[in-house]
Amino acid sequence: AEAELETGFHETIEHEQRIEPRDWMPDGYRKTLVRQIAQHAHSEIIGMQPEGNWLTRAPSLRRKAILLAKVQDEAGHGLYLYSAAETLGADRADLTDKLITGRQKYSSIFNYPTPTFADVGVIGWLVDGAAICNQVPLCRSSYGPYARAMIRICKEESFHQRQGYELLMCMMRGTDEQRAMVQESVDRWWWPSLMMFGPPDDDSPNTAQSMAWGIKRHTNDELRQRFVDMTVPQADALGVTFPDPGLAWNAERKSYDFGEPDWSELKAVITGHGPCNAQRIEQRKQAHDDGAWVREAATAFAHKQKETA
C-alpha cells in the first residue's frame, strides 16, 4: 500500500498537480517543506526589525504611514506562512522556539543594519525585489498551501518594491546629500541582496532534491542572474551604480556578467556571525516574552468559550 501511495505522489508531481495536506507524502518532502516554510516565515517576522527601526523617525507622515503598512504586511506574511507550516503538522510555538534558540534559520539579509533612511528605499527596491524574483516561481510550488500563500504575498511584495523605488526616485531628485545617501546605501546592500538567493549551485545541498520535488522551481544561480538582469536597468534609470567592476552586458548570453559575491560572508551571516544577528534574535525573544500574557489570555478565553458552548 505504501508503494502505491508513493507512486501516486510521484504522479501528482509529474503531472504538475498539487500535493495537499491530507495527501500521502514522503517524510523528506514534508521535512524539506517545513524547513523552507519555517525559514521563510521567520524571515518575514525578523524582517520587520530593520525597517521598523525607522518607524518613529520617518521624515513625513506620508512616509510613516507607508512604512507602517509595509511592516504590518510582513507580519501578515509571517503568520500566513506559519499557518502553511501548520498544515504539515508543525507546531507554531515550537517553530518560534527553534528560531529564538538558533535551531532554525532566517534570511541572511535581515542581519544587516539600517543606519540611514535611504535604507528603507533600498530594502524595498533591492531586498523586496530579490524576494519577488525568488518567490514568484514559488507560486507554482508543488505544495498547495505554500503555493497559494505565495500568490498574495507576491502581490504585496510588489507594492513594497515599488514604494522603495519611488522613495529612492524622490531622494534622487533632491539634494546632492540625498543622492549620496542613496548611493552609499546601494553600495552596502548590493552584495548582501545577491547572497539572499543562497549559495552557488555547486555548493547548494538542497537544490537538486527540492527541484525534483517541485518545491523549488529554479536554482539559486538562475534566480540570481534573473535578479541582476532585472535590476541593472533600474539602477541606470535611478542614476546609481552597483559596486561591482565586473558588471557588464554580455551580448552573447544576452545577460549581465557580474562578480562573485564573498561566499565566506554569507556563511558567516548564516551561522550567526553577521553584524546584527544577536540583536535580531534578542529583540524577537523580548517581543515573544512580552507577548506571553496575550497568549495566556487568548488561551483562557478559548477555554471559557468551550465551557459555555
Ligand code: ACO
Ligand atoms: N539566508 C539564510 N540561510 C540561507 C540562505 C540565506 N540567504 N541561503 C541559503 N541558506 C541556507 C539554507 O537554508 C540551507 O540551510 P539548511 O539546510 O540548514 O536549511 C543552506 O543555506 C544551504 O542552502 P541551499 O541548499 O541552497 O538551501 P535551499 O534549497 O533551501 O535554498 C533558499 C535557499 C533559496 C533561500 C530557499 O530556501 C527559498 O527559496 N526559500 C523561500 C524564500 C525565502 O525564504 N525568502 C525569505 C527571505 S525574503 C523576504 O522574506 C523578504
